[in-house]
Amino acid sequence: MQEYKAPAPYTEERRRFLNRLSLGLSALGAIIVGVPFIGSWLEPLLHSNPTAWRAVGKVDDFQIGHTVQVTYLNADPLSWTGVAAKTGAWLRRDDATTFTAFSMYCQHLGCPVRWSQQEQIFLCPCHGGVYYANGKVAGGPPPRPLREYPVRVHNGQVEVLATGVPYTY
Amino acid sequence: MDGLRRLWAAFDDRVGISAVFMPIIKHPVPPTTGAISWAYVFGSATLVSFMVAVITGIPLAAQYIPSSGQAYESILWINTRAIFGYQIRALHYFSANLMLVMIAIHMFRVFLMGSYKYPREVNWILGVLLLFLTVGITFTGQILRWDQVGVYTVMITVFQAVRTPIIGNWIGDFLLGGNTVTGVTVSRFYALHVFVLPGLLFAIIGFHLYMVLHAGISEPPKNGRPVDPKGYRAWYHQMLKRDGVPFWPDAAWRDVTFGIGVLLVITILAITVGAPPLAGPPNPADINVVPRPDWYYLWYFAALAIIPSSMENVVMIVAPLGLFVGMLLLPIWANKGERSPARRPWAMIVVLCSGVMVFSLTLTGALAGWSPRFDAAPLPTKVIGATSGPVHSGAMLFHTAGCEDCHSVGGYGGLRGPDLTNVGNRLTSADMIIRIMNGGDNMPSFARILSPTELSDLVAFLQSRTVYNKFGLGGQARPAATPPAGKGAQRWIAWDAAKHTATLTLIAGYNNAIAGFNFNGFGKGEMVISVPQGYHVTVKFSNQGTLPHSALFTPNADKNLTTNFPLAFPGAATADPTGGITKGQTDQFSFVASKTGTYALVCAVPGHAAAGMWDVFKVTSGGQPSVVTPGNE
Numbered sequence: 055m056q057e058y059k060a061p062a063p064y065t066e067e068r069r070r071f072l073n074r075l076s077l078g079l080s081a082l083g084a085i086i087v088g089v090p091f092i093g094s095w096l097e098p099l100l101h102s103n104p105t106a107w108r109a110v111g112k113v114d115d116f117q118i119g120h121t122v123q124v125t126y127l128n129a130d131p132l133s134w135t136g137v138a139a140k141t142g143a144w145l146r147r148d149d150a151t152t153f154t155a156f157s158m159y160c161q162h163l164g165c166p167v168r169w170s171q172q173e174q175i176f177l178c179p180c181h182g183g184v185y186y187a188n189g190k191v192a193g194g195p196p197p198r199p200l201r202e203y204p205v206r207v208h209n210g211q212v213e214v215l216a217t218g219v220p221y222t223y
Numbered sequence: 224m225d226g227l228r229r230l231w232a233a234f235d236d237r238v239g240i241s242a243v244f245m246p247i248i249k250h251p252v253p254p255t256t257g258a259i260s261w262a263y264v265f266g267s268a269t270l271v272s273f274m275v276a277v278i279t280g281i282p283l284a285a286q287y288i289p290s291s292g293q294a295y296e297s298i299l300w301i302n303t304r305a306i307f308g309y310q311i312r313a314l315h316y317f318s319a320n321l322m323l324v325m326i327a328i329h330m331f332r333v334f335l336m337g338s339y340k341y342p343r344e345v346n347w348i349l350g351v352l353l354l355f356l357t358v359g360i361t362f363t364g365q366i367l368r369w370d371q372v373g374v375y376t377v378m379i380t381v382f383q384a385v386r387t388p389i390i391g392n393w394i395g396d397f398l399l400g401g402n403t404v405t406g407v408t409v410s411r412f413y414a415l416h417v418f419v420l421p422g423l424l425f426a427i428i429g430f431h432l433y434m435v436l437h438a439g440i441s442e443p444p445k446n447g448r449p450v451d452p453k454g455y456r457a458w459y460h461q462m463l464k465r466d467g468v469p470f471w472p473d474a475a476w477r478d479v480t481f482g483i484g485v486l487l488v489i490t491i492l493a494i495t496v497g498a499p500p501l502a503g504p505p506n507p508a509d510i511n512v513v514p515r516p517d518w519y520y521l522w523y524f525a526a527l528a529i530i531p532s533s534m535e536n537v538v539m540i541v542a543p544l545g546l547f548v549g550m551l552l553l554p555i556w557a558n559k560g561e562r563s564p565a566r567r568p569w570a571m572i573v574v575l576c577s578g579v580m581v582f583s584l585t586l587t588g589a590l591a592g593w594s595p596r597f598d599a600a601p602l603p604t605k606v607i608g609a610t611s612g613p614v615h616s617g618a619m620l621f622h623t624a625g626c627e628d629c630h631s632v633g634g635y636g637g638l639r640g641p642d643l644t645n646v647g648n649r650l651t652s653a654d655m656i657i658r659i660m661n662g663g664d665n666m667p668s669f670a671r672i673l674s675p676t677e678l679s680d681l682v683a684f685l686q687s688r689t690v691y692n693k694f695g696l697g698g699q700a701r702p703a704a705t706p707p708a709g710k711g712a713q714r715w716i717a718w719d720a721a722k723h724t725a726t727l728t729l730i731a732g733y734n735n736a737i738a739g740f741n742f743n744g745f746g747k748g749e750m751v752i753s754v755p756q757g758y759h760v761t762v763k764f765s766n767q768g769t770l771p772h773s774a775l776f777t778p779n780a781d782k783n784l785t786t787n788f789p790l791a792f793p794g795a796a797t798a799d800p801t802g803g804i805t806k807g808q809t810d811q812f813s814f815v816a817s818k819t820g821t822y823a824l825v826c827a828v829p830g831h832a833a834a835g836m837w838d839v840f841k842v843t844s845g846g847q848p849s850v851v852t853p854g855n856e
Contacts, residue, residue, distance in 0.1 A: 095411075099393050103402045125508035132406030136292025138374060141403065142508035158510060163527070164382035165375060166510040168597065173625040174672045179513045180379070181528045182593045182629065182639045184667045192667030195532045218402025219378065219507075221385045222392045 105129050107206065107213040110145060116153070116212065121146040121169045121187070123158065129216040143203055143214050144169050144176065146187070153212055156189050157201035157220045164221060167200065176200060251467025252474050253442035262336065263440070263474065264481035265329035270428065271482035272322035275489055277421065279315040282307075287367070289413035291406050294369035295504050302501060313493035319361045321489050323519050326357050331574055334553075337562030338441035341452040344554035346434040349427055351550040356424050363416035365517055369409050374505035375514040377408060383539045404507050439463065440470075444562035452559055513594065521588030522581045528593045592638030595628035599636045606633035608687065617684025620677055624669070632688060640666060647689035651771035651802045653828055655682050686769070686805060712852040715743055716752065724759045725848045727752065731826060731836075732768015732806070739768040740836035742824060745852050750838040752824065754816045754848045761813045764797055764804075771803035772836070775827040776814070782823035782837045785830055791822040791840075800827035816842040 064072065093100075108126035116122065124145045131139035143155040144167075156176070160167050165180035175192060176185040183194035190199050201220035206213050235241050255263070286305055288297040301308035330350060333339055339347035362380075366373050381398050385391040400407040439459055468474070499517065503509065516524050530538050564571055599622070604610055607618040621627055629639035650658070659678065662668035673681065707714045707728055718725040733744040740746050754760055764774045776795035777788040790796055795814040797804065803826065804810050819842045826836040 096397070098396045098400045098402075098405075098407075101401075103396075123508075123510060128403040128405075128507075130401050130403055130405055132291075134290050134292045135404070135406040136290075137295075138291040138369075138404050138408070138505045138507060139406075140506050140508040142510075158508070159378065159382075162382070164378035165514055166507075166512060168510050170625050172623050172672075173667070173669070175625070175667050177595050177597075177625070177628065179594055179597065182595050182665065184665070186667060192662060193665035195528075195535065197532065197535070219381065219399070219404070221382050221395050222402075 103130065103218050106216045107208065108216045109208075109211040109213050110143075111212055112210055113147075113207055113212055116145065116147040118147050118149060121171065123169070124155075124212075124214065126214060126216060129218065141216065141219075142166075145205065145212065145214065151207060153205040153207070155203040155205045155214045156185075157203060159201075159219060159221075160196060161191075161198050161200060161220070162194070162196040164219065247436060248471045248475075249469040250436060251463045252440045252470045253462065254466050254468050255443055255474070259443045260474070261477060261481070262332050262443075264477050265325050265332055267478035268481055268485045269322055269325040269329055271485050272318045272325055272489065273424065273428070275318035275486060276315055276322060279311050279318060280417070280421075282311055283315055284417055287413075289367075289410045291369070291404065291409045291505070294367065294409045295501075298368060298370075299501065302498060309498050310493060312498035313496070314489060315364075316499050317489045317492040317496070319364060320492070320519065321485055322357055323361055325485065326354055330354060331578075335564045335570060335574055336441065336444050337450070337564075337567065337570070339554045339558075340450045340560070340562060341455055341558045343434070343438045343441060344558050346431060346438060347554045348551055349431045349434060351547070352427050353424065353431060354550075355547060356420055356427065360416060360420040360424065361517075361519070363412045363420065366412045367409065367416055368499070368501060369505050371502040371505060371509060371512045372514050373502075374404060374507055375512055376516070377404070377412075378507070379514060386536050387540050404505075440474075441562075444564070446561075446563045446565055448562070449560045450558075450562055515591070518585065518589070522584035523588075525584040525588030525591075528591070529587065590638070594637070595625075595639055596637035597628060599627045599631075602627070602632060602635050606635060607684075613680045613683035614687045615684075616677075617680035617682070620673075620681050621684060624673065624677070624681070626681075629666070643685060643688055645689055647686045647805055650685075651805065651828060652682050652686055653771065653830075654802060655685050683769075686771075689805065689807075712750070712850040715850045716754075716848050718754075718758070718848045720847065722759075723755075723757055724761070725754050726761045726763065727850075729762055729764045729774050729824075731764070731766045731772030731774065731803075732770065737835040739770065740826070740831055740834045742774070742826075742836070742838055743852075745838055746835040748823075748837060748839050749853050750824075751841060751851045752838065752849075753841040753843050753846070753851075755843050755846055756816060756819050758816050758848065759813060760816055761811065763809070763811050765809040766804050766806055769806060770831075771805045771828055772826045772831065773797045773800045773803035773828055774810075774812075775800045775825050776822050776840055777825055777827075779821045779823050779839075782825055782832060785833055786827070788825055788827045788832070792817060796827065801829065803828040803831075818842060819844050 106127075106129045110124035110126050121144050123142055125140050125142040128139050128141040142158045144158055146154045146156075148154055158166050160178040160180065160183050162178065162181055162183045165178050167176040167178045167183070167185065169176050174187045176187075176189075178184070178194065178196070181195050183196040184192040185196070185200050186192045188199075189202060191197075203217065204215040206215075283301065286297065286301050286308065288294055298312075302312060303309070333347065333350065339350075366376050366380075377399065381395045384398060385395040387394055396402050398411075399405065400411045442459070442462065502512065515521070526538060527535070561567055601622040602618050607615060609615040609618070621630075621632065626643075627636040629637040630641065630643045631638060632643050634644075646655070656678065658666070659673070659681065660668060660670045669678075707717070715728050716725055729742050731742055732739045733741055736744050737746045743750060762774060766772045774797050775788050776791040777784075778791050781789055786801060788796075788800065792814040794812055797810040797812060822840040822842070823832075824838045824840045825832040
């Protein structure tokens with residue numbers, strides 16, 4: 055074996071510098087991969103939330119005074135979302151031209167409320183939240199009324215404004 | 224043989240198993256004997272469960288499509304068509320179950336034995352992180368089923384998370400991957416469940432095990448041997464040097480034996496119980512879903528249901544955060560002193576209370592009495608006790624108007640509201656009408672929903688719900704109040720002139736006079752009852768009418784009130800003047816007719832006196848008691 059010739063050791067000052075350099079470069083590396091990593095996870099917070107008018111049926115499909123469930127595509131569907139892109143609302147025809155749409159998600163914890171025509175109330179199966187026909191809380195734990203969605207009649211079609219799931223505070 | 228041995232020796236020389244790993248595997252541990260030595264197996268049992276979950280998770284990941292649109296179809300295929308698919312799902316599910324159970328027992332053990340104290344504080348903190356990661360990974364796993372319950376589990380989670388102050392809405396969007404269920408919702412939970420959380424678990428488990436080696440496994444606690452950070456390390460190492468036994472195999476055999484036991488339990492449960500069932504497709508627009516968490520989160524589900532609404536934000540946000548932070552801080556707050564549970568009563572109380580709480584809340588959650596029962600069957604005739612008439616119509620309404628969703632009668636119906644099996648004994652018609660019309664607490668008002676006829680049918684049905692009914696006597700066949708024998712109005716009163724006592728019999732709703740608003744058949748002042756001053760009057764009151772009634776003696780000027788009648792004499796009324804008693808019930812009261820004058824006998828159930836249910840009561844300065852009615856009958 056050839057004799058090993060030791061190189062001159064680094065000075066303490068140089069070691070301090072190399073220590074900082076290595077730590078700094080590591081931090082830079084962490085930032086280079088960290089920014090897209092975190093940015094991608096936060097993507098849903100960065101993109102704006104669209105809304106869309108969704109036709110739910112012809113005006114005459116709805117009986118005055120009746121509240122029925124309508125289902126439609128949510129406002130932000132991706133082509134591969136499948137059946138999970140569906141959402142719905144409780145739609146009531148108040149008179150010839152006016153409609154009221156209520157979110158089908160209970161304001162307590164988001165379970166789907168059911169309309170009872172006989173009782174004229176919305177009932178939630180999870181914790182027994184109850185709402186009157188006008189969406190006001192009648193009983194149970196919901197902290198606020200059912201969310202109302204805008205409805206319009208457009209070219210003879212009833213259209214509900216699809217927005218996000220109404221959980222925002 | 225010799226060749227093999229030399230091959231091994233060469234390999235070992237290059238790899239360093241004997242030099243590096245053997246000292247670790249055979250590191251000295253405190254000697255234990257008896258039952259206490261089995262207390263140390265739950266950590267490794269948690270690890271065994273986790274490994275089973277990881278191993279079974281890999282083939283599942285190879286068959287599962289993490290897409291909001293296809294996840295459900297792929298899991299249906301795994302569940303029904305893929306060879307071993309169902310079995311692997313079952314193993315994966317029960318390994319997660321056992322992991323939660325084992326980590327809970329392990330933490331209770333470490334807490335009870337004070338093993339989190341110096342110098343093992345950091346290992347406790349790592350354990351707390353592992354616990355919350357385990358909760359997270361089991362929870363995201365439930366969501367990946369991506370059936371109807373899965374999609375609503377996400378929804379419920381989001382609705383809880385958004386209650387966080389300031390950043391709540393962001394958390395909601397973060398979880399969903401948008402502000403609605405989107406194509407990436409499942410993919411995000413998949414990445415969390417399969418990469419992020421297991422990665423963190425592996426890293427922290429490694430750190431946790433390293434800490435076991437570095438700080439040493441805790442010796443069994445002993446009464447009166449408190450931990451003193453000053454001398455503990457030196458004492459511990461001395462003890463190990465003197466009495467320590469090699470971890471392998473002296474202690475490890477128990478870990479292996481128990482770990483294989485856990486594996487067997489997972490397998491047996493997977494074979495006998497099977498994979499968790501799948502609900503319908505993940506359609507957020509389908510209302511026919513009753514979301515329920517897996518059994519191990521039922522207690523939290525129950526807690527959310529039974530707390531007062533005003534405390535919800537506290538329980539949803541502050542309590543989990545507080546628990547997390549509190550558990551993290553525990554070893555910093557109490558890192559020395561007694562370790563023995565016998566000397567730490569508060570530790571015992573905490574463990575007992577949490578155990579009882581989780582157990583009872585789990586039972587409560589399984590029953591979910593607060594959830595309306597939309598599928599309640601109509602009441603059968605044997606419960607109704609009538610096949611026509613108002614009671615029957617009311618019973619039909621009880622089902623169709625939705626009362627039965629929340630109230631039960633005779634074991635049929637929901638548990639959200641009070642059981643109404645015997646409500647006829649508790650509430651008067653007036654009470655019922657007020658409650659039904661106005662609602663209350665958690666009940667909606669039915670004022671605009673029920674017609675007057677429907678309301679009266681419903682009340683008739685509810686009034687017929689009494690203990691008599693329970694014994695199969697039906698709404699009608701109750702013991703009738705019997706008037707005293709004899710004829711003439713005078714039979715209603717009996718007296719003893721020597722003792723100055725009189726006994727008055729009053730039967731409310733005696734007949735149909737004044738639509739039933741009568742005492743002994745008389746109202747609107749038709750009956751005049753007189754007793755001399757100073758007589759001790761005992762009133763035997765019973766009700767024979769369909770409505771509830773009461774009896775109360777009030778000053779004559781007050782007889783036109785509708786409610787809050789003042790008493791003419793102390794004690795001169797039935798027990799519940801406003802509510803009255805229902806048909807077939809009796810009541811008795813006594814008073815002293817202390818002051819002469821003209822008074823009124825009224826039914827104090829609101830509105831009844833005004834309807835004519837009042838008669839005249841006179842206290843005379845002498846003479847004999849008497850009852851006078853028109854025609855003296």
